[in-house]
Amino acid sequence: MPAAPMVRIQAEDFDTAAEIGRLTQGRADVGAVVTFTGLCRDEAGSLSALELEHYPGMAEAEIGRIAAEAAQRWPLSGLTVIHRHGQIRPGENIVLVVSASKHRQAAFDAANFLMDFLKSRAPFWKKEHRADGHAGNWVKAKAVDDEAAARWRKTEVTKQT
DSSP states (O other), X not given: OOOOOEEEEESSOOOHHHHHHHHHTTOTTOOEEEEEEEEOOOTTTTEEEXXXXXXXXXXXXXXXXXXXXXXXXXXXXXXXXXXEOEEEOTTSEEEEEEEEESSHHHXXXXXXXXXXXXXXXXXXXXXXXXXXXXXXXXXXXXXXXXXXXXXXXXXXXXXXX
């Protein structure tokens, strides 16, 4: 029986190696671990920080629903999603997805699915802080993110063991 997905929203940074260890320690059934780490870009030197705001409780619940759907669609041994909030400087971590499974394809697909839906459904608001000191803008949603998530609705996956 796969473990329930672990979801955390936090201001502090995360340790990718420790999160992988948490999912794999003592698990002889894990044959693949896929990680995705999203970093803050500097936007060609124009960005000093990205500020991420969220609605506590709502963000965890929505990410939990997305993660639970991934766990239903693929035979995962474990799944972790960590998303940071607050001011994040260029080069710093924003999001981590770790998926563990018996076989690599399930781990890759689950991580890809999670990121596509985090980009389009997770309730975070992002504001740019500009390096030149001028007021930054709120980052608008992108149609390409909605299109990436929509492809999963066309693709139904049967759990393989």
